[in-house]
Amino acid sequence: MNIFQVAYKNLLRRKTRTLFTIAGIMLSTWVLVTLLGFNRGYEQSLNENIEGMGFQIVLTAKGCPYEAATLMLKGGTGLRYMPEALVRDVAGRAEVAAATEMLMHAEFDPNKGENGGTIVYLGIDPQTYPALKPYLQFNQGEWFDTDSAAEVVLGYEAAELEQREAGDAMLLPGSEQEFKVRGVLKRTGTQDDGMIFLPLKSAQNIFHKTGQLTMLGLRLKQDVDQTAFEEELYTLPDVQVVSMAQVKNTILSLVASAKVIVLSIAFIAFLIAMFGVLNTVLMSVFERFQEIGILKSLGALPKDVFQMILIETTLLCALGSLAGIILACLFSGFSEMAIRYLLPFAPNGSLIIIGWPTLLFAFSSITLVGLAGGVYPSLRAAAIRPLDSIRSAE
Amino acid sequence: MPFIAAKNLTKIYTRGAEKIHALQQASFAIERGEIIAVTGASGSGKTTLVNVLGCLDNPTSGSLTVDGKIIFRDKLKLSETDLTKIRRSIFGYVFQKFFLLPTLTVKENILLPAVFQPGLRANAARLTEILQMLGLDKRANHLPGQLSGGEMQRTAIARALINNPSVLIADEPTGNLDSRRSAEIKNLLLELNQKQKLTIILVTHNPELAKIGSQTLELKDGIIQ
Ligand SMILES: Nc1ncnc2c1ncn2[C@@H]1O[C@H](COP(=O)(O)OP(=O)(O)OP(=O)(O)O)[C@@H](O)[C@H]1O
Ligand SMILES: [Mg+2]
Numbered sequence: 001m002n003i004f005q006v007a008y009k010n011l012l013r014r015k016t017r018t019l020f021t022i023a024g025i026m027l028s029t030w031v032l033v034t035l036l037g038f039n040r041g042y043e044q045s046l047n048e049n050i051e052g053m054g055f056q057i058v059l060t061a062k063g064c065p066y067e068a069a070t071l072m073l074k075g076g077t078g079l080r081y082m083p084e085a086l087v088r089d090v091a092g093r094a095e096v097a098a099a100t101e102m103l104m105h106a107e108f109d110p111n112k113g114e115n116g117g118t119i120v121y122l123g124i125d126p127q128t129y130p131a132l133k134p135y136l137q138f139n140q141g142e143w144f145d146t147d148s149a150a151e152v153v154l155g156y157e158a159a160e161l162e163q164r165e166a167g168d169a170m171l172l173p174g175s176e177q178e179f180k181v182r183g184v185l186k187r188t189g190t191q192d193d194g195m196i197f198l199p200l201k202s203a204q205n206i207f208h209k210t211g212q213l214t215m216l217g218l219r220l221k222q223d224v225d226q227t228a229f230e231e232e233l234y235t236l237p238d239v240q241v242v243s244m245a246q247v248k249n250t251i252l253s254l255v256a257s258a259k260v261i262v263l264s265i266a267f268i269a270f271l272i273a274m275f276g277v278l279n280t281v282l283m284s285v286f287e288r289f290q291e292i293g294i295l296k297s298l299g300a301l302p303k304d305v306f307q308m309i310l311i312e313t314t315l316l317c318a319l320g321s322l323a324g325i326i327l328a329c330l331f332s333g334f335s336e337m338a339i340r341y342l343l344p345f346a347p348n349g350s351l352i353i354i355g356w357p358t359l360l361f362a363f364s365s366i367t368l369v370g371l372a373g374g375v376y377p378s379l380r381a382a383a384i385r386p387l388d389s390i391r392s393a394e
Numbered sequence: 395m396p397f398i399a400a401k402n403l404t405k406i407y408t409r410g411a412e413k414i415h416a417l418q419q420a421s422f423a424i425e426r427g428e429i430i431a432v433t434g435a436s437g438s439g440k441t442t443l444v445n446v447l448g449c450l451d452n453p454t455s456g457s458l459t460v461d462g463k464i465i466f467r468d469k470l471k472l473s474e475t476d477l478t479k480i481r482r483s484i485f486g487y488v489f490q491k492f493f494l495l496p497t498l499t500v501k502e503n504i505l506l507p508a509v510f511q512p513g514l515r516a517n518a519a520r521l522t523e524i525l526q527m528l529g530l531d532k533r534a535n536h537l538p539g540q541l542s543g544g545e546m547q548r549t550a551i552a553r554a555l556i557n558n559p560s561v562l563i564a565d566e567p568t569g570n571l572d573s574r575r576s577a578e579i580k581n582l583l584l585e586l587n588q589k590q591k592l593t594i595i596l597v598t599h600n601p602e603l604a605k606i607g608s609q610t611l612e613l614k615d616g617i618i619q
Pocket of ligand 1: 407409416436437441442443
């Protein structure tokens with residue numbers, strides 16, 4: 001027999017209390033892991049979403065910059081237009097490596113979902129757009145060849161919603177002519193999934209926007225100073241320059257306050273774990289006041305008693321945080337749904353990313369914090385004098 | 395120099411303004427291998443005396459040496475850690491109430507002192523020997539709650555003996571037993587004393603048991619008669 005076994009048996013003595021304490025630590029760890037995972041996941045998904053745009057800079061017609069940002073990330077409403085001629089001037093500048101013109105159109109469809117929804121059409125140039133979005137891959141078919149073909153390419157979700165496959169025909173709003181589905185994209189986890197792509201000219205035609213564009217996507221040459229170039233574009237009248245880096249920072253600063261709350265909740269989770277442990281261990285020390293005295297009269301040094309109580313605490317904390325980690329991993333999908341529901345804007349992709357470093361950090365920090373909670377009771381136990389406790393029983 | 399020497403040992407408890415002289419000016423000497431019987435009425439200071447002798451408690455004044463080491467002299471006191479080290483290297487205790495740990499089996503309770511003794515970790519042979527000597531072999535894996543009073547008493551004695559102490563301090567070891575069990579314990583103590591030269595300090599109300607003492611300390615109101 002050794003001191004570990006004595007400690008272990010002590011925990012088994014009050015099974016319910018031990019279980020409740022472990023459950024408390026488990027919940028704290030769960031919250032901590034989920035929040036840390038969110039902190040990482042949100043930013044990473046946002047980055048991926050913005051990377052996924054394929055452009056570093058987007059030009060739109062003048063308007064509210066936040067509107068422009070949502071327009072791009074969600075495919076939104078309140079569209080404004082700019083003339084092609086102006087756009088071509090920018091596209092032709094020396095700093096620009098690639099440019100692609102787009103016309104976005106949003107149409108309310110009463111048949112989409114339960115209460116109807118907006119379907120977003122994007123007119124694109126088949127010569128330039130695919131090159132800027134190389135990660136778009138096809139489940140079926142391919143891009144259209146010309147910019148005036150009567151053809152569409154459907155995003156993954158759009159294809160599911162419309163129940164169309166490559167080769168099928170479909171009607172677009174404002175057009176008598178049937179369009180042929182030329183291809184269906186693979187799932188990307190970005191806003192492109194819900195999009196219906198069609199050739200730019202065809203789009204301008206059927207939506208009555210000849211010579212007009214909603215966006216120009218730009219990728220700059222490698223060694224160009226992006227900020228300087230943006231400054232230059234700002235001088236253009238009537239256009240809005242949206243830098244993807246800025247969009248990201250805007251959104252990140254919007255969620256910064258949410259992050260502060262998240263971190264304070266994590267901090268509270270720490271405190272709950274600590275006081276839970278403190279309370280339980282202190283109670284069990286008081287309860288075993290006499291027994292600890294006996295151990296001391298049987299030869300246990302103060303440090304032996306201290307060690308024994310701390311071993312009990314460690315077992316509690318380690319089991320609790322392990323269970324919490326498992327819980328967090330099992331239910332991360334559920335937590336993600338809840339967060340998505342609560343947040344005003346959530347990027348596509350995983351909102352909660354739980355990696356080994358997160359797990360390791362949560363496990364060790366909760367265990368350490370719990371141990372800190374166990375120190376005071378352990379000191380109290382170590383200070384019990386053998387005789388006091390024997391007397392108290394007589 | 396005697397094995398244990400006490401000079402003017404005094405213990406005063408203060409309870410509020412009241413002072414209780416539980417032990418007054420006790421002086422005596424105990425040699426190795428002796429059996430000392432401590433007798434006296436309830437409240438006369440027997441437990442107080444053996445607690446001080448067994449280094450479980452500090453006296454208020456007086457001096458005590460054990461095996462040549464000064465444990466107390468006037469205001470000089472040893473630290474809790476040093477006292478513990480002396481306690482576990484010299485003494486084995488059987489408490490008035492057995493104080494067995496309810497979650498541990500008989501075997502584990504007996505091994506408890508060995509848990510805290512570096513270098514003296516659970517020796518299986520010693521355990522078997524002690525279990526047999528005390529007739530506990532069939533009860534080794536029972537919990538204290540499943541034992542009779544006599545078995546608990548014997549478990550407490552076994553626990554006091556596991557680390558081969560040189561002095562056994564037993565506070566009313568037959569207090570809870572009928573006469574047949576008491577006689578068994580008496581024989582066991584005699585045997586331990588004769589075969590292993592164990593020094594025994596024995597607190598008892600039982601005149602029959604007190605007879606085995608080579609020296610009797612009779613207390614009355616904290617004073618040795
Ligand atoms: N911790 C304490 N605080 C105050 N008074 C105490 C304390 N311990 C013992 N006493 C008192 O000291 C006196 C001697 O007590 P002690 O326990 O030594 O008697 P005892 O001879 O062992 O009695 P018993 O035969 O009932 O066990 C008693 O009056 C008791 O009330
Ligand atoms: Mg007593």
